[in-house]
Amino acid sequence: MTRRKRILSGNRPTGRLHLGNYLGALQNWVKLQEEYDCFYMVADWHALTSDYADTRDMPGNIESMVLDWLSAGLDPERSVLFIQSKVKQHAELALILGMFVPLPWLERCPTYKEALAQIQEKDLRTYGFLGYPVLQAADILIYKADTVPVGEDQLPHLELTREIARRVNFIYGEIFVEPQHILSRVPKLLGTDGRKMSKSYGNCIYLSDSEKTVNEKVSQMVTDPARVRKTDAGHPEVCSVFDYHKVFNPDRTDEIADGCRNATIGCVACKKILAASLNTVLEPMRARRADLMNRPDYLKQVIEDGNRRAFEEAERTMAVVRPALNLTP
Numbered sequence: 001m002t003r004r005k006r007i008l009s010g011n012r013p014t015g016r017l018h019l020g021n022y023l024g025a026l027q028n029w030v031k032l033q034e035e036y037d038c039f040y041m042v043a044d045w046h047a048l049t050s051d052y053a054d055t056r057d058m059p060g061n062i063e064s065m066v067l068d069w070l071s072a073g074l075d076p077e078r079s080v081l082f083i084q085s086k087v088k089q090h091a092e093l094a095l096i097l098g099m100f101v102p103l104p105w106l107e108r109c110p111t112y113k114e115a116l117a118q119i120q121e122k123d124l125r126t127y128g129f130l131g132y133p134v135l136q137a138a139d140i141l142i143y144k145a146d147t148v149p150v151g152e153d154q155l156p157h158l159e160l161t162r163e164i165a166r167r168v169n170f171i172y173g174e175i176f177v178e179p180q181h182i183l184s185r186v187p188k189l190l191g192t193d194g195r196k197m198s199k200s201y202g203n204c205i206y207l208s209d210s211e212k213t214v215n216e217k218v219s220q221m222v223t224d225p226a227r228v229r230k231t232d233a234g235h236p237e238v239c240s241v242f243d244y245h246k247v248f249n250p251d252r253t254d255e256i257a258d259g260c261r262n263a264t265i266g267c268v269a270c271k272k273i274l275a276a277s278l279n280t281v282l283e284p285m286r287a288r289r290a291d292l293m294n295r296p297d298y299l300k301q302v303i304e305d306g307n308r309r310a311f312e313e314a315e316r317t318m319a320v321v322r323p324a325l326n327l328t329p
């Protein structure tokens, strides 16, 4: 039997996951389990690189993310779900890789430059933040991942990971696998107010929202501002509810657009259809979540088990890396 290809991906624990996170990554992660051996990591050290000043929410954020993962269908029987900081070999490898990485590779990284330019409220001129992609390369290379599912913004980090792998393999012999990426090609989901979906705007629909909350959020969504009365003709192309229908009701968009333009469907009814579709997606997650809440020890067990399996894999790679660099046992 040929070895199944291996996936690694990760996410910084920043709190509850929303529908945008689900469509942009998690849904894809769930599907990939069918074909690949998957390692999914809570990147808590990566979260620290920018959020070092206040870490109080970290434990809660980690737990809620793993809960969202399991609710959404990541399956610990098939995939290794683990916490980065519990596998110290990531830090060891990142430190070693740092010896090879020329500073300009990091300084010219677009994610780095953008964060420095855009984020004023945190001081990101730190060694840790500059080294973010080196740690990410270590995360990937230490599992010899063949493929890394990521969003487009992460492509420079993947490119850097490949360059680092090539450099190490050239100097020390074939140790690492050069990873490919898979882009999740999902339409971007905006927030309920038509701006980018973001916690700080308070415009998110969370995977953990109840049916009632979803109904309320959808009923408050921004629609075509020119459509004041039900008898006014609407313009679906400027309506954020319609953007959601395109994602969640692709088969009904013509019918809904016509109904909106002819004023035969009102916004209230249109939103009801949308809320029902969202609840259809979220209902199985709610059921799994309710089940998990009844078994608090299970979550702990899943994480411990994942940490152990990741540790073993990471240690296997480091057992090759250390002697290759003549670091004596």
Ligand code: TRP
Pocket (backbone or CB within 6 Å): 008, 009, 010, 011, 012, 043, 046, 135, 136, 139, 140, 148, 149, 150, 154
């Ligand atoms: N940088 C990634 C993000 O912000 C998170 C991450 C950390 C990651 N390590 C990784 C993603 C390794 C893929 C592989 O989304």
Ligand code: SF4
Pocket (backbone or CB within 6 Å): 223, 224, 227, 234, 235, 236, 239, 240, 241, 242, 256, 259, 260, 261, 265, 266, 267, 268, 270, 271
């Ligand atoms: Fe938007 Fe639907 Fe109202 Fe048209 S009917 S404006 S698509 S909510």
